[in-house]
Amino acid sequence: MSKDTVTIRDNRNNREVEFPILHGSEGPAVFDITHLYRDLGLFTLDPGFRSTASCKSDITFIDGEEGILLYRGYPVEQLVDRCDHLEVCYLLLNGELPTDAENKEFRRIVTNHTMMHEQLAQMYRGFRRDAHPMAILVGVVGALSAFYHDSIDIRDPRHRLVSAFRIIAKMPTIAAAAYKYYMGQPFMYPKNELTYAENFLHMMFATPCGEYKVSPVMARAMDQIMILHADHEQNASTSTVRLAGSSQANPFAAISAGVGSLWGPAHGGANEAVLKMLREIGSVERIPEFIKRAKDPNDPFRLMGFGHRVYKNFDPRAQILRKTAKEILDAMGYVYDPLFHIALELEKIALEDEYFVRKKLYPNVDFYSGVILSAMGIPTNMFTVIFAVSRSIGWIAQWNEMIGSDEGIGRPRQLYTGHARRDVPPSGLKED
Known part of the structure; x- marks a missing residue:
């Protein structure tokens, strides 16, 4: 098993799926979950996208722990x-x-x-x-x-x-x-x-x-x-x-x-x-x-x-x-x-x-x-x-x-927490 992967075990069906780890030129690595829904039928929940890399970019790098800001590799x-x-x-x-x-x-x-x-x-x-x-x-x-x-x-x-x-x-x-x-x-x-x-x-x-x-x-x-x-x-x-x-x-x-x-x-x-x-x-x-x-x-x-x-x-x-x-x-x-x-x-x-x-x-x-x-x-x-x-x-x-x-066009997903499917009453009004 490659060390440059993350393995997720789905305990619902005792299935394991590997996801590749990607390395940038600076900063922490990420694991690519592009095919997560295809492979496991799941999305991730990350409000505010604070643990999600939304894109690849060559422009700016921040190291918040060390107080570093680079534009195209140059210290600001x-x-x-x-x-x-x-x-x-x-x-x-x-x-x-x-x-x-x-x-x-x-x-x-x-x-x-x-x-x-x-x-x-x-x-x-x-x-x-x-x-x-x-x-x-x-x-x-x-x-x-x-x-x-x-x-x-x-x-x-x-x-x-x-x-x-x-x-x-x-x-x-x-x-x-x-x-x-x-x-x-x-x-x-x-x-x-x-x-x-x-x-x-x-x-x-x-x-x-x-x-x-x-x-x-x-x-x-x-x-x-x-x-x-x-x-x-x-x-x-x-x-x-x-x-x-x-x-x-x-x-x-x-x-x-x-x-x-x-x-x-x-x-x-x-x-x-x-x-x-x-x-x-x-x-x-x-x-x-x-x-x-x-x-x-x-x-x-x-x-x-x-x-x-x-x-x-x-x-x-x-x-x-x-x-x-x-x-x-x-x-x-x-x-x-x-x-x-x-x-x-x-x-x-x-x-x-x-x-x-x-x-x-x-x-x-x-x-x-x-x-x-x-x-x-x-x-x-x-x-x-x-x-x-x-x-x-x-x-x-x-x-x-x-x-x-x-x-391609951005399309974040969601965890829906509203009503499950229900039918409108025949009268169109909420029942007493």
């Missing part, structure tokens, strides 16, 4: 230190870092796609003035499918690549316009001489009234946030994009589905929840009260931005943004801001308190990104929007990989 901390966001976009799409010539051509193509159609811009006026920017983002990204449908053949790798260029280039423009609409300010067109991060900040904060100069510190921080959020394996929103895309839906409709999935506070909305929590605490003096509540298993209060479902060690993205947060606070003059004193004190407690250390409840990427974005003057309802802009490259790369591999 090296990419943040040595590359910018568009170079990472090229890597995620193509599998390798670009040469100098490839880098220039990639930037040229992305730059040529940054504007959105003027008719699309008119769509914003259909939203209430106080609409959440994520609601606008879901709608406008989905509306891209109305503008780019006849020209897309998802079976053609070149067409898929053009769709990727459009998503990468237009997401900052769409997101910045959502912010401007919420603020009641005129939309700002892209400036192609700026870098990706600089252009996004310009479209958010510039007005026609005067010249806006992008802070290099803010631009670098935004670039880091975008790289660190670019992809994160098969999370809820990425799985949503792959599942929606598996029906061969328009790619922009699939990305819109991913935006909707990201919106939840248990996923992309977590950094927004961090700032709400800091405001609820209100002052450094009240921190012990909330720490006590966080430790009480009977209290529903939870410290947002601490711990992670995947990382059982320090989130490697958080280690990078921890340094960036301090640079931003210093550069933006928030040394005396009470909100950031609360954040720093919570960070100190989490890194030293025996309860937090034992449970490995370290500050995660949402904690630091929320602090950074707030210091940059970005309102909390834009935090998840910026997450979506950053993650859009991961979504489109994962979609492209899924379509190119011809996985």
